[in-house]
Amino acid sequence: MPLRLAVVGHRLWFGHLPLLRRVHRDAEQERAAGKVCALAAMDNAFFCNSGAEANEGAFKFARRAAADPAKHEIVALKGAFHGRTFATLAATDRPHYREPFQPLVPGIRIVDYTKPAELRRAISRERTAAVIVEPVQGEGGINVLPDALLRELRDLTRAAGAALIFDEIQCGLGRTGTLFAYEQTGVVPGMVTLAKALGGGLPMGAVLVNETIAAAIRRALARPAPPDLPRLVRERFTWDRAAAATLAAYRGVAAD
Numbered sequence: 001m002p003l004r005l006a007v008v009g010h011r012l013w014f015g016h017l018p019l020l021r022r023v024h025r026d027a028e029q030e031r032a033a034g035k036v037c038a039l040a041a042m043d044n045a046f047f048c049n050s051g052a053e054a055n056e057g058a059f060k061f062a063r064r065a066a067a068d069p070a071k072h073e074i075v076a077l078k079g080a081f082h083g084r085t086f087a088t089l090a091a092t093d094r095p096h097y098r099e100p101f102q103p104l105v106p107g108i109r110i111v112d113y114t115k116p117a118e119l120r121r122a123i124s125r126e127r128t129a130a131v132i133v134e135p136v137q138g139e140g141g142i143n144v145l146p147d148a149l150l151r152e153l154r155d156l157t158r159a160a161g162a163a164l165i166f167d168e169i170q171c172g173l174g175r176t177g178t179l180f181a182y183e184q185t186g187v188v189p190g191m192v193t194l195a196k197a198l199g200g201g202l203p204m205g206a207v208l209v210n211e212t213i214a215a216a217i218r219r220a221l222a223r224p225a226p227p228d229l230p231r232l233v234r235e236r237f238t239w240d241r242a243a244a245a246t247l248a249a250y251r252g253v254a255a256d
């Protein structure tokens with residue numbers, strides 16, 4: 001158990017009863033995070049309340065990892081759907097969601113992935129913080145993106161030092177026959193976002209982050225020690241430790 005829990009537990013011993021709930025919720029979180037990370041071969045999990053919040057979190061993690069303010073762009077693909085919040089809307093290529101809210105948040109661009117030259121031009125070491133992709137586009141029409149495209153995105157993001165985010169909010173958690181759709185592609189992203197089935201009917205989302213990105217965030221913030229990424233990037237929501245949803249997530253993934 002992390003030191004943080006032990007310290008809180010110690011204070012609790014001296015009669016701070018409300019802390020009991022906090023310790024309990026943190027323990028539930030550690031257990032759910034450990035399970036889902038083990039299944040996804042990731043290293044860190046941040047829980048939130050929805051898919052859109054998970055993608056917002058992933059964008060913030062990517063920008064922190066990039067360190068340089070010029071290296072801020074998020075690239076999303078033609079046909080994508082990543083949510084209805086203000087930033088995820090800018091990464092969503094659905095005109096009827098976007099048009100009423102123009103101008104959308106800057107720094108997020110949509111690229112036609114069927115034009116390889118355009119894709120290559122869009123992803124650069126100087127400007128790109130992350131590329132976000134649904135391995136199977138849901139709202140885009142159950143569009144299975146070719147493995148070769150995902151491989152190319154992996155290569156381009158690696159060369160650019162940018163994060164590759166797989167949005168598995170719709171296609172993950174068993175919906176394609178494996179727990180994660182990307183397991184069938186041979187491509188492993190740096191971050192995975194989940195929601196929908198994760199909470200088994202309760203509001204629940206998650207960002208899973210690999211150690212390379214976590215280390216980049218710690219380096220950028222010059223904080224080698226604490227593994228608590230959400231605290232480092234100041235990512236929090238009132239209900240991001242909701243015990244019932246966390247338990248539901250744990251039970252759901254533990255059953256697989």
Ligand SMILES: Cc1ncc(COP(=O)(O)O)c(C=O)c1O
Binds near residue numbers: 082084134171195
């Ligand atoms: C691929 C994808 N990403 C993100 C979202 C947004 O999730 P939520 O509705 O939980 O905010 C959805 C919702 O349908 C989705 O299908």
